[in-house]
Amino acid sequence: MIKWSNKYLLGIDIIDEQHKELFCIAGDAYDLLKNEFYIDKYDKVVKLIEELKRYATFHFETEEKYMMEIGYKKLFSHKMVHNDFIKQVNEIDLEKVDENQEEYLASIIQFIVDWIEQHILRMDREYVSNSQFTMHNSQSKEK
Numbered sequence: 001m002i003k004w005s006n007k008y009l010l011g012i013d014i015i016d017e018q019h020k021e022l023f024c025i026a027g028d029a030y031d032l033l034k035n036e037f038y039i040d041k042y043d044k045v046v047k048l049i050e051e052l053k054r055y056a057t058f059h060f061e062t063e064e065k066y067m068m069e070i071g072y073k074k075l076f077s078h079k080m081v082h083n084d085f086i087k088q089v090n091e092i093d094l095e096k097v098d099e100n101q102e103e104y105l106a107s108i109i110q111f112i113v114d115w116i117e118q119h120i121l122r123m124d125r126e127y128v129s130n131s132q133f134t135m136h137n138s139q140s141k142e143k
């Protein structure tokens with residue numbers, strides 16, 4: 001099961017909302033894949049994975065803009081990690097006819113979610129502590 005949890009909260013509303021949306025799309029794709037009542041669900045699942053890719057790209061742009069605004073020093077390397085993920089995801093052949101297509105699609109969704117989860121908990125947290133530091137500094141300078 002793929003579910004949002006408050007442990008992913010960073011405290012930056014726009015980014016938290018987008019992270020929630022990523023989990024939501026992935027959860028929908030997974031639920032649909034596991035739903036046994038639909039006859040023709042593969043196209044729908046593939047569409048949702050495509051949507052997940054599209055939204056991840058959009059979300060990374062938001063994050064990179066935010067990191068730029070706070071003057072985050074590791075912006076470049078963070079951006080490289082985003083680009084690398086998009087590249088990996090783009091290399092996945094969703095139409096691949098696999099003997100076990102359900103397992104294949106489930107593993108793709110799981111890969112994307114695991115990556116996003118680890119990324120939020122590690123790399124994204126770093127720019128948050130940096131932004132608090134920056135804000136704290138600028139506040140103390142104003143005094």
Ligand SMILES: [Fe+2]
Nearest residue numbers: 063119123124
């Ligand atoms: Fe990120």
